[in-house]
Amino acid sequence: MFYRGVIINNRIYIKIFEDIDTLNKYIESEKTSIVSENTPLLSELTVTQNISLILEYHNRFNIKKSKKITSNLLQKSGLEELRDKLPFEIGKKDRLLIQFLRAYVSSCEMITIIKPFSMIDKIEDIDYIIKLSNIFNKRIQIVDTTLHNYYKENKCLIIK
Amino acid sequence: MNIFSGIIHFTKYYFFSVVCLLYMFNPKNYNPASRQVLVQQIFYTAIEILPVFLLSAIVFGVIIMGLIVSLSIEYNMQQYIGYLIIKLIIVELVPFLLALIISFRTGLRVSAKTSIMKVNNELNTLEIFGIDTVKYLFMPRALGNMLGFLSLAFLFSLIMMISGYVFLFLIMGMNLDIFLSTLVKAISLKDILIFVFKSLLFGFIIVTIPSYDGLMTKKRYFEIPFSLSKTISSLFIIICFIEVLSLIIEFI
Numbered sequence: 001m002f003y004r005g006v007i008i009n010n011r012i013y014i015k016i017f018e019d020i021d022t023l024n025k026y027i028e029s030e031k032t033s034i035v036s037e038n039t040p041l042l043s044e045l046t047v048t049q050n051i052s053l054i055l056e057y058h059n060r061f062n063i064k065k066s067k068k069i070t071s072n073l074l075q076k077s078g079l080e081e082l083r084d085k086l087p088f089e090i091g092k093k094d095r096l097l098i099q100f101l102r103a104y105v106s107s108c109e110m111i112t113i114i115k116p117f118s119m120i121d122k123i124e125d126i127d128y129i130i131k132l133s134n135i136f137n138k139r140i141q142i143v144d145t146t147l148h149n150y151y152k153e154n155k156c157l158i159i160k
Numbered sequence: 161m162n163i164f165s166g167i168i169h170f171t172k173y174y175f176f177s178v179v180c181l182l183y184m185f186n187p188k189n190y191n192p193a194s195r196q197v198l199v200q201q202i203f204y205t206a207i208e209i210l211p212v213f214l215l216s217a218i219v220f221g222v223i224i225m226g227l228i229v230s231l232s233i234e235y236n237m238q239q240y241i242g243y244l245i246i247k248l249i250i251v252e253l254v255p256f257l258l259a260l261i262i263s264f265r266t267g268l269r270v271s272a273k274t275s276i277m278k279v280n281n282e283l284n285t286l287e288i289f290g291i292d293t294v295k296y297l298f299m300p301r302a303l304g305n306m307l308g309f310l311s312l313a314f315l316f317s318l319i320m321m322i323s324g325y326v327f328l329f330l331i332m333g334m335n336l337d338i339f340l341s342t343l344v345k346a347i348s349l350k351d352i353l354i355f356v357f358k359s360l361l362f363g364f365i366i367v368t369i370p371s372y373d374g375l376m377t378k379k380r381y382f383e384i385p386f387s388l389s390k391t392i393s394s395l396f397i398i399i400c401f402i403e404v405l406s407l408i409i410e411f412i
Contacts, residue, residue, distance in 0.1 A: 039285040044273065056193035057291050063192055106289060 012133045012140040020145055027112065027143070033103035035096065036114035041087040047098050048074070048083050054105045073101050076135055093125040100129055110139045117144065169376070176298075176375075177368045183299040193291075194300045201304025201367075205266050206311045213261075217316050220257065221323030224249060229327040238332070242346035245324050250317045251351050251358075251410065256403050258313055259362040263395045266305055267370045271391040274374020275384045283375070302367040309363030310356065317355075350410075358406050362399065369394050 007013045017023040027034070041050045051073065052066035061069070074080045079097060082090055090098070096119050103111045116126055126142070133140050183189045190198075228249065232241050274297075277283050286293050321343065328334040370391045377387040 034288055038281050039288050040281055042282050042285065043276070043280060053193050053291070054289060056196070057191055057296060060191050063196065066192070102289075 008130055009133065011138070012130055012142070014142040014144070017143065017145050023114070023143055023145055027114065030110070030112065031108055032110040032112040032141075033106040033108040034112055034114060035099045035103050035116070037119055038114075039099065041095060041098060041102070043087055046084050046086055047079075047090070050087070050098060051102050051105055054102060058107060069105070070101075073104070077101060077132060092120050093122075093128070096120055096125070097128060097132070100132065104136055104138060110141060113140065113142045115144050116142055172376075173369070173372045176294075176372050177364070179294055180299050180302050180368055180371075181364070183294055184303050189295050189299060191295075194296050197297060198300035198304045201301045202308045204269075205262065205305050205308030205363075207308075209265065209312075213312065213315075214319070216261070217319040218323070221320045222327075224253065225320060225324040225327050229324065229331060233331065241324075241328070242342035245321065246343060246346040246351055247410065249320050249324075251355050252403070252407065254316045254320060255313055255355065255358045255362055256399070258309065258316055258359075259366065259399045259402075260396075262305070262309060262312070262362070262366050263392065263399065267366045267391060267395050268388055269370075270301060270367050271370030271374050271388050272384065274371050275377040275387045278374060278377050279379050279381055279384065281379075298368070298371045301371065302364050305367040306360045306363035309366070310359045313355070313359040354406055354410060358402065361402060365398055365402075366395065369398065 005013055005015045015026075017026065041047075042053070045053065048067060048070045051070040052061075052063070055061045055066040055069060056063065059066075071080070071083065074083055077097060079094065079101075082094055082098070087095060087098070096113075096116060100111065100113070113129065116129070117123065120126065129140070129142075225245075228244050229241065232238055232244060237244075274283075283293055286296065325334075325336065325339050328339060329336075373387050373391045373394065377383050
């Protein structure tokens with residue numbers, strides 16, 4: 001499968017695919033937790049509930065335990081003030097980070113962030129994920145299609 | 161073509177509801193996440209509604225029991241008052257009226273929530289994270305609504321009986337012992353079974369039909385109102401159908 005890539009550090013790297021079909025095929029072949037536009041946070045649940053849902057469902061942790069784990073994660077990430085907010089009450093960057101934490105608590109060893117630049121306004125916002133990779137012990141891959149082809153028809157601040 | 165697609169939808173709904181029902185009987189399907197949905201649904205169906213429900217139950221109770229008592233006195237049918245209260249009011253009218261009220265409240269809410277989750281890709285999120293939507297969402301909602309519905313039906317019946325007694329006491333001076341013995345004479349095991357079974361069935365369909373309609377919504381926001389109107393018409397037809405069926409069973 002053809003892609004170009006950049007290694008950022010020993011835990012995080014970027015893979016750029018020529019087109020969306022190749023990217024989708026690659027994702028299907030990987031066992032990974034996904035962060036993408038197509039996996040939004042559940043709008044009815046708070047930030048904490050969105051993350052702890054995975055722990056309660058898969059690990060069968062009780063509410064108290066799952067909330068404690070989630071609280072610690074939010075604190076480590078400097079996002080504890082978002083704890084009781086609903087997804088529509090927080091910004092794009094924070095939504096991406098919460099999605100990242102939700103993927104982190106799932107059982108997969110790798111987190112794949114699909115097309116992150118379509119989910120944020122400023123390219124620098126992705127820096128925070130790179131910083132988080134030093135705190136959280138999981139491999140992270142960022143996948144996207146050739147940036148120019150993808151963004152040329154969109155009103156994207158990154159291109160501007 | 162419409163009949164054909166109707167049959168397909170009915171078959172799909174049938175399998176969806178059977179899956180929901182089967183999931184209820186497996187204790188492994190109850191994890192902390194689904195238990196939260198179950199508790200929320202019971203709260204929403206049976207507790208949050210209480211102030212408005214109690215007020216409307218009292219108003220309905222006074223009107224209907226007033227009519228029953230005054231008509232039975234007018235036509236010299238006092239000896240049948242117990243049967244009228246049990247068979248007509250408690251077994252037939254209470255679950256039917258309650259089903260209509262809960263349909264407009266819970267049914268529409270479940271349909272809207274499910275449609276929005278479908279359009280927003282939230283159901284897709286759950287699947288991607290390995291969360292079975294029936295186990296996490298639809299089964300606990302259905303069970304919660306069944307339990308909530310049954311509790312409200314008992315409460316509604318109690319209010320109806322109290323209203324009936326108040327009328328009989330005021331008009332005929334009937335004392336409580338005679339009233340209770342009239343009711344006990346009139347009630348049979350079959351009535352209790354029909355009442356309980358019908359209440360559980362109404363509770364079940366009021367959540368599963370809207371959930372199914374929500375799942376069938378196409379991924380476009382303007383489809384949500386169509387899904388809601390489809391839900392309400394399907395629910396009305398099915399509720400009337402169950403009511404007719406219960407009347408037939410009652411008279412067999």
